[in-house]
Amino acid sequence: MAGAFSFCYTAPMRLSTLISALPEIRARPSDADPDITAVTADSRRVTPGALFVALRGDNFDGHRFIPDALTRGAVAVVAEKELKELEGTEGTQSSFSSGFPSVPHLTVPDSRIALGWLSAAWHDFPSRKLVLIGVTGTDGKTTTSSLIHAILLAARLKAGLISTVSAVIGDETLDTGFHVTTPAAPEVQGYLARMAAAGLTHCVLEVTSHGLAQRRVTGCDFDVAVVTNITHEHLDYHKTYENYRAAKALLFSGLSAAAPKSGVEKTGVLNCDDSSYAYLSSVLRVKRIGYGLKSGADVRAQAIHHTPGHMQFRAVGAGFDIPVETTLVGEYNASNCLAAIAATVAALNVAPEAAQRGLATLKGVPGRMERIDMGQPFTAIVDFAHTPNALRRALETARQMLAIPASAQHPERSAAQGSAVEGGRARGRVIAVFGSAGLRDIEKRRLMAETSAALADLTVLTAEDPRTEPLDAILEMMAWGAKSKGGVEGQTFFRVPDRGEAIRLAVRLARPGDVVLACGKGHEQSMCFGTVEYPWDDRTAMRAALADLLGVPGPEMPRLPAVSC
Numbered sequence: 001m002a003g004a005f006s007f008c009y010t011a012p013m014r015l016s017t018l019i020s021a022l023p024e025i026r027a028r029p030s031d032a033d034p035d036i037t038a039v040t041a042d043s044r045r046v047t048p049g050a051l052f053v054a055l056r057g058d059n060f061d062g063h064r065f066i067p068d069a070l071t072r073g074a075v076a077v078v079a080e081k082e083l084k085e086l087e088g089t090e091g092t093q094s095s096f097s098s099g100f101p102s103v104p105h106l107t108v109p110d111s112r113i114a115l116g117w118l119s120a121a122w123h124d125f126p127s128r129k130l131v132l133i134g135v136t137g138t139d140g141k142t143t144t145s146s147l148i149h150a151i152l153l154a155a156r157l158k159a160g161l162i163s164t165v166s167a168v169i170g171d172e173t174l175d176t177g178f179h180v181t182t183p184a185a186p187e188v189q190g191y192l193a194r195m196a197a198a199g200l201t202h203c204v205l206e207v208t209s210h211g212l213a214q215r216r217v218t219g220c221d222f223d224v225a226v227v228t229n230i231t232h233e234h235l236d237y238h239k240t241y242e243n244y245r246a247a248k249a250l251l252f253s254g255l256s257a258a259a260p261k262s263g264v265e266k267t268g269v270l271n272c273d274d275s276s277y278a279y280l281s282s283v284l285r286v287k288r289i290g291y292g293l294k295s296g297a298d299v300r301a302q303a304i305h306h307t308p309g310h311m312q313f314r315a316v317g318a319g320f321d322i323p324v325e326t327t328l329v330g331e332y333n334a335s336n337c338l339a340a341i342a343a344t345v346a347a348l349n350v351a352p353e354a355a356q357r358g359l360a361t362l363k364g365v366p367g368r369m370e371r372i373d374m375g376q377p378f379t380a381i382v383d384f385a386h387t388p389n390a391l392r393r394a395l396e397t398a399r400q401m402l403a404i405p406a407s408a409q410h411p412e413r414s415a416a417q418g419s420a421v422e423g424g425r426a427r428g429r430v431i432a433v434f435g436s437a438g439l440r441d442i443e444k445r446r447l448m449a450e451t452s453a454a455l456a457d458l459t460v461l462t463a464e465d466p467r468t469e470p471l472d473a474i475l476e477m478m479a480w481g482a483k484s485k486g487g488v489e490g491q492t493f494f495r496v497p498d499r500g501e502a503i504r505l506a507v508r509l510a511r512p513g514d515v516v517l518a519c520g521k522g523h524e525q526s527m528c529f530g531t532v533e534y535p536w537d538d539r540t541a542m543r544a545a546l547a548d549l550l551g552v553p554g555p556e557m558p559r560l561p562a563v564s565c
Contacts, residue, residue, distance in 0.1 A: 012035035012036060012037050012049065013035070013036050013121075013122065014033055014034075014035060014036070015032075015033050015034055015035075015036055015051065015075075015076050015104060016033045017121070018036055018039070018051065018118055018121050018122060019078075019106060019118070020121070021117040021118065021120065021121035021125075021219075022106075022108060022114055022117055022118070023113070023117065024108060024109055025106055025107070025108055026082075026107040026108060026109060027082055027105075027106070027107040028104065028105075028106050028107075029083065029104075029105055030103070030104040030105065032076075032103070032104045033104075034049070034075040034076060034103075034104070035049060035075075036049060036050070036051045036075070036076065036122075037049030037050060038050040038051070039051045039053065039115075039118050039119055039122045039186060040052060040053070040186065041053045041054070041055050041062060041111075041115055041184070041186070043062075043065035043066075043068040043069040043072065044068075044072075046068075046069045046072040046073060046074050047072070047073060048072075048073030048075075049073060049075055050069070050072075050073065050074050050075065051074065051075070051076045051077075051078065051118065052065075052066065052069035052070075052074040052076070052077050052078070053077075053078045053079075053111055053114060053115045053118065054066055054077065054078065054079040054080070054081075054111055055111045055112055055115065056080060056111065062079075062111070063079055063080070063081050066079065070103065074103065075103055075104075076103055076104040076105075076106070077103060077104070077105050077106070078106045078108055078111060078114050078115075078118065079105065079106070079107060079108070079111060080107065080108060080109070080110065080111050081107070082105075082107050083105055110215070112185075112214055112215040112216075112218070113215050113218050115184075115185045115186070115215070115218075116185040116215050116216065116217070116218025116219040116220075117218060117219045119185040119186045119188070119189040119190075119219060120185075120189050120218075120219030120220070121219075122186075122189065123189045123190065123192065123193035124193070125219070125221070125259075126189060126192035126193040126195070126196040127189075127192050127203075127219070127220045127221045127222075127259075128221050128259050128261070129196040130160075130192060130195060130196060130200065130201060130202060130203045131201060131202045131203070131223050131224075131261065131264055131348065132192075132202075132203050132205060132220060132221060132222045132223050132224075133148055133202070133203070133204045133205065133222070133223065133224040133225075133226065133343055133348075134205050134206075134207045134217070134220070134222045134224070134225045134226065134251050135148065135204065135205070135206050135207060135226045135227075135228070135339075135343075136206075136207045136208070136209070136212070136225070136226070136227055136228070136248050136251050137226075137227050137228030137229050137230060137248070137271075138228070138229055138230055138231045138387055138389060138390075139228060139229060139231065139332070139385070139387055139389055139390040139393070140228035140229065140332060140333075140335070140336045140339075140390075141163075141164070141206045141207075141208070141228055142163045142164055142165055142206055142365055142368065142384075143328070143333065143336050143365050143368050144226065144228055144336045144339045144340055145161060145163050145204045145205075145206045146161065146163065146362060146365050147336060147337060147339075147340035147358070147359060147362055148204045148226070148339075148340045148343050148344060149161040149168065149204045150340075150358040150359065150361050150362040151340055151341070151344045151345075151350060151354055151355045151357075151358030151359065152202050152204070152344065152350070152358070153358065153361075154354045154355070154357040154358035154361060155344070155350045155351060155354035155358070156354075157201055157202050157350075158170075158198075158199060158200040158201045158202065159200060159201070159202035159203065159204065160191070160195040160198075160200045160202070160203045160204070161203070161204045162183070162188065162191050162192075162203065162204070162205045162206060163204075163206040164182075164206055164208070165365070165366055165367075165523050167183075167191050169191065169194050169195050169198060169200070170198050170200065174191075182205075182206065182207055182208045182210065182211025182212075182216045182217060183211075183216065184216055185215070185216050185217070185218065185219065188205070188216060188217060188220065189219060189220075192220070205217070205220065205222075207251055209244055209247040209248055210247075212247045212248065212250045212251060213247040213250075217251075221258040221259040221261075222251065222254065222255060222258050222266075223255075223258070223261060223264045223266055223267070224266075224267045224268075224269060224343050224347045224348065225251045225252045225254075225255055225267075225268050225269065226269040226339050226342070226343050227248065227251075227252075227269070227270055227271055227274070227276060227280060228271060228274075228335070228336065228339060229271055229274040229276065229389065230244070230245050230248055230274065230275070230276040231387060231388070231389040245276060245279060248276070248280075249279065249280055249283045252268045252280050252283055252284050253283045253284070253285070255267075255268060255284070255285070255286045256285040256286055264348070265286070265287055265347075266286035266287065267286060267287045267288070267289055267343075267347040268280065268284040268286060268287070268288050268289070269289050269290075269291065269339060269342045269343050269346075269347060270284075270288060270289070270290050270291070271290075271291060271292060271335065271339065272290040272291060272292030272294055272296065272297040273292040273293055273294060273297075273335065274292075277290065287347075289342045289346045289347055290342075291335070291338040291339055291341070291342040292335065292338065293331065293334065293335065293338075297338075298317055298318065298342065298346065299315065299316070299317040299338050299341055299342040299345075299346055300315075300316050300317070300338065301313045301314065301315060301316075301324075301334050301335075301337075301338055302314040302316055304331060304334055306329065306400055306403075309327055309329070309371075310325060310326065310327055310329075311325070311326050311327075311328060311329055311330075311333065311334060312324065312325045313334055313337075315337070315338060315341050315352075315355070317341070317342070317345065317346055318346065320345060320352040322352045322353070322355065322356050323356070324337060324341075324355075324356060324359055324360075325359070325360055326359045326360065326362070327362075327363050327364060328362075328364070328368075328369070329369060329397055329400070329401065330369065330393060330394075330396065330397030330400065331393075331396075331397075332393040332397070333369075337359055340355070340358075340359070341355050341359075344358075365523075366522070366523040367382055367383065367384045367521070367522025367523030367524070367538070367539070368383060368384055368522060368523075369381055369383050369394065369397065370382045370383070370522075370539065372539060372542045372543055372546065374543060374546035374547055374550060374552060374554060375550060375552065376507070376510070376546050376549065376550060377512035377513070378428065378510045378511065378512055378513060378514040378515065378516060379401060379514070379515045379516070380507065380510075380515075380516045380518075380542055380546060381394075381398070381515065381516065381517045381518070382518050382519075382521070382522060382538045382539050382542055383517060383518070383519050383522060384519070384520070384521070384522025384523065384524075385434070385519040385520065385522075386434075386436075386437070386464070386519065386520045386521075386522075387444060387448075388444055388447040388448050388450075388451050390519075391432075391434065391448050391451050391452065391519055392451050392455065394517060394519055395430060395432060395451065395452065395455035395456055395517070396455065398430045398456075398515040398517050399430060399455065401515055402428050402429075402430065402513070402515060428511065428512070428513030428514040428515060429457035429458060429511070429514045429515075430455070430456045430457050430458075430514070430515050430517065431456065431457065431458040431459075431460070431506045431509055431510055431514060431515070431516045431517065432452045432455075432456040432458070432459050432460070432517050432519060433459075433460040433462060433499075433502050433503055433506045433516070433517065433518045433519065434448065434452070434459075434460075434461070434462070434464065434518070434519040434520045435461065435462045435463050435464025435465075435466075435474070435475075435478075435499070435520055436448055436464055436474055436477075436478060436520075437464050437465040437466070437467070437520075438465060438466040438467035438468065438469030438471075438474060438528075439467045439468065439469060440465075442477070445474060445477045445478050445481065446477060446478070446480065446481035446484070447481065448478070448481070449461065449477075449478040449479070449480075449481030449482040449485075449487075449493075450481045450482070450484060450485045452482065452493075453481070453482045453484075453485035453486060453487040453492070453493065454485050456517075457492070458492060458493070458494075458506075458509055459482060459487065459492065459493040459494070460493070460494050460496055460502045460503075460505055460506050461475050461478045461479060461482070461493060461494065461495050461496070461502075462475075462495075462496050462497065462498070462499045462501075462502035462503075463497055463498070463499045463502075463527070463529075463560070464499070464520045464521065464527070465527055465528040465529075466528070466529060467528050467529070467530070467531070468530055468531065471497050472497070475495050475497065479493070479495060498560060499527070499536070499538075499541065499560060500541050500544070500545070500557040500558065500559075500560065503518055503538070503541050503542055503545045504545045504548065504549075504557075506518070506545075507542075507545045507546055507549050508549060516542075518538050518541070518542055520538075521536065521537075521538040522538065524536070524537075524538075525537055527560060529560065529561045530561075532561075534558075534559075534560055534561065535558060536558050536560065537558065540555050540557075540558055541557055541558055543555050544556060544557040544558075545557065
């Protein structure tokens with residue numbers, strides 16, 4: 001089965017030592033206690049002496065791969081099915097009857113929970129050696145995680161970061177993948193173990209709903225849990241908003257059962273401005289800190305002021321009132337900053353001055369409202385917004401940018417933009433380019449198109465990981481959403497299946513003072529057509545389109561499979 005990467009421990013560990021970490025074992029027919037040399041849920045990565053954990057998913061059953069794991073040298077198996085249930089399973093009978101009884105076979109209620117605890121035990125429970133901050137939410141997780149990490153570093157704490165962009169361990173940055181969620185349990189524990197071994201004291205871990213529901217962070221003893229917001233997303237997987245919200249809540253309900261650590265009080269950091277606040281408060285059994293733009297929040301913002309490329313406000317909480325300046329823009333990023341301040345200053349007693357320095361130091365997060373400048377007389381931005389709420393916030397921020405004097409946005413180009421300036425203020429437009437992924441939440445296709453029809457002046461609908469779905473069907477659903485809000489095809493919105501051509505069209509339509517916003521891909525390095533991931537980077541595509549427009553040197557436009565509409 002395809003699955004988790006396995007970090008190998010340097011010394012074997014007795015099976016009995018490992019399984020002592022399991023909360024429940026239903027059956028253990030063998031008393032054998034072999035040395036274990038690796039823990040993995042991927043039969044292809046089994047090496048002699050490995051413990052194989054059979055997982056069940058929506059589209060696979062890892063129990064079918066047990067014979068392959070045995071052939072490759074697995075010396076113990078953890079599974080949800082007993083041996084008698086596996087005998088006679090299609091394609092497995094001969095292997096079980098001959099080889100399976102010779103190795104210990106442990107039956108557990110949930111293999112995913114078992115994998116989490118076994119991975120933690122394999123690495124000697126590294127999260128217990130670190131102050132662990134978990135960040136979840138629909139939008140803003142990566143940015144908030146990065147802000148917390150920056151504040152911890154500014155406080156001269158040895159802190160690591162595991163996000164959906166990368167894992168940062170000291171001076172080393174590791175790519176965490178293409179279309180990623182929280183890494184699998186063996187990877188998470190492996191990263192934490194490397195941090196502990198390197199002498200780090202703190203770690204910030206971005207936690208997705210998939211990661212929580214699939215128990216990828218089981219075995220992680222969190223100290224602080226942070227939520228950004230919980231809005232419409234991933235209903236293809238969770239089926240209902242209530243299920244999605246409940247998955248997020250696991251991070252907070254688990255705090256009270258997590259291993260205690262000296263000098264650290266378990267704390268939940270909640271967004272007072274979000275509809276999730278009351279629900280998460282009801283599941284929280286430890287200290288609660290609320291942040292928000294409202295006056296009643298424990299950590300709140302006052303006097304938010306936007307300048308070209310910056311945002312300023314005062315962060316106020318119990319015992320502190322500090323001025324904050326950040327290169328991040330948009331009120332949603334003020335909320336992200338407040339979450340980071342609450343998690344560090346209010347929850348971990350970090351000095352407020354360190355928060356000031358950390359927030360000022362972070363110059364941006366890859367693919368999050370990232371400006372692309374090739375000398376064009378308008379603003380070009382790449383953002384990861386791939387949910388209705390995130391798109392709305394990105395477009396609202398673009399609108400705020402249009403209210404900034406044009407001469408202040410690009411002072412060196414003010415003469416060239418004279419025709420776009422009226423009364424000292426830019427009279428530009430917002431042009432949005434985005435798609436909606438195949439085999440994912442269908443409802444958001446309409447919602448995102450409706451959002452753009454309401455907030456953008458021009459919308460270009462295009463491909464975004466169609467996977468095995470027909471792209472023209474996806475675009476038709478989006479076009480219907482745009483039309484339902486008054487959009488007129490060919491005038492206020494366009495369908496351009498090729499994402500590179502869609503970005504080219506957007507920059508050709510742009511006039512001086514406009515904002516062109518390519519959303520949905522952000523930092524990601526590939527796009528999926530069928531079952532194949534093709535190299536793709538929106539930032540490269542935007543630079544290529546701008547270079548073509550301006551007639552200046554630039555990268556080539558990445559190539560994607562031929563699509564039609």
